[in-house]
Amino acid sequence: MTTDRQISDQRVALVTGGTSGIGLAIAQRLRDDGLRVAVLDLDREEARAVANDAAFLFVGADLSRRADCRAAVDAVTGAFGRLDVLVNNAGFQHIDPIVDFPEDTWDAMLHVMLTAPFLLSKYAWAHLAASGQGRIVNVASIHAQVASPFKSAYISAKHGLIGLTRTQALEGADAGLTANAICPAYVRTPLVTRQIADQARTRGISEADVEQQVMLEPAAIKRLLDPVDVAALASYVVSPAAWGMTGAVLDLDLGWTAR
Numbered sequence: 001m002t003t004d005r006q007i008s009d010q011r012v013a014l015v016t017g018g019t020s021g022i023g024l025a026i027a028q029r030l031r032d033d034g035l036r037v038a039v040l041d042l043d044r045e046e047a048r049a050v051a052n053d054a055a056f057l058f059v060g061a062d063l064s065r066r067a068d069c070r071a072a073v074d075a076v077t078g079a080f081g082r083l084d085v086l087v088n089n090a091g092f093q094h095i096d097p098i099v100d101f102p103e104d105t106w107d108a109m110l111h112v113m114l115t116a117p118f119l120l121s122k123y124a125w126a127h128l129a130a131s132g133q134g135r136i137v138n139v140a141s142i143h144a145q146v147a148s149p150f151k152s153a154y155i156s157a158k159h160g161l162i163g164l165t166r167t168q169a170l171e172g173a174d175a176g177l178t179a180n181a182i183c184p185a186y187v188r189t190p191l192v193t194r195q196i197a198d199q200a201r202t203r204g205i206s207e208a209d210v211e212q213q214v215m216l217e218p219a220a221i222k223r224l225l226d227p228v229d230v231a232a233l234a235s236y237v238v239s240p241a242a243w244g245m246t247g248a249v250l251d252l253d254l255g256w257t258a259r
């Protein structure tokens with residue numbers, strides 16, 4: 001039998017971009033690990049449906065807006081009375097050379113992938129610290145460590161996220177709050193499926209060739225990751241056992257940076 005006391009002892013996680021790809025896999029894994037999970041995503045019918053099906057609390061928000069970041073934290077702490085885990089995962093890609101890169105798109109990407117993780121941690125900080133085992137997981141990218149052409153905003157935001165992670169780690173340490181960054185190479189998600197199709201068109205080659213010759217060219221293991229692979233690492237980082245891991249930049253990069 002489950003008592004009210006047991007329910008309120010369950011840790012609570014907020015996963016941004018939690019209705020698709022890597023975010024959804026992390027949200028499902030944390031739910032299966034026994035946490036109560038809120039997913040934040042753009043307020044769309046399909047996102048609500050995914051959250052409902054998975055028994056997540058849905059928080060509709062646009063992370064390019066500061067007020068939405070504040071309202072999202074208030075919604076989760078209002079519903080659950082606590083917040084122990086923040087997973088900054090939402091993101092998107094735009095590919096253009098710097099000379100053609102739309103300024104508004106640059107602003108939006110920096111806001112969603114760097115400013116929002118700062119704002120959410122700022123607004124959630126007191127709750128994460130009160131947890132005693134608070135966890136911030138920043139889903140960065142292998143592109144937080146290396147660059148590729150035509151991805152200036154993405155790469156700048158992800159490199160910046162590593163700096164934010166390390167600062168969160170130092171400031172959270174006394175409260176038992178850890179902050180770590182996960183840096184995957186290419187993962188088979190809707191974001192990457194769209195990129196494969198775009199690149200196949202632009203380069204005039206098959207989608208299979210985009211995967212092998214473009215995306216996996218720098219990798220030692222020639223296979224795309226699956227979202228559950230990232231979720232398994234997040235699960236460990238969030239667990240109480242990982243109390244001593246903080247400020248870490250965790251590569252899951254198919255050997256990309258081993259050279």
Ligand SMILES: NC(=O)c1ccc[n+]([C@@H]2O[C@H](COP(=O)([O-])OP(=O)(O)OC[C@H]3O[C@@H](n4cnc5c(N)ncnc54)[C@H](O)[C@@H]3O)[C@@H](O)[C@H]2O)c1
Pocket residue numbers: 016017018019020021022023040041042061062063064089090091092112113139140141142183184185186187188189190191192
């Ligand atoms: N797929 C990869 O190969 C890969 C590799 C390394 C890192 N990443 C990172 O992982 C994260 C998730 O990527 P994914 O591949 O699962 O992508 P995805 O497109 O499947 O999911 C991204 C989610 O973020 C949400 N989102 C985008 N803009 C938002 C906004 N303004 N407000 C609220 N939500 C917003 C989207 O609605 C979507 O649900 C991203 O930060 C991405 O940079 C992905």
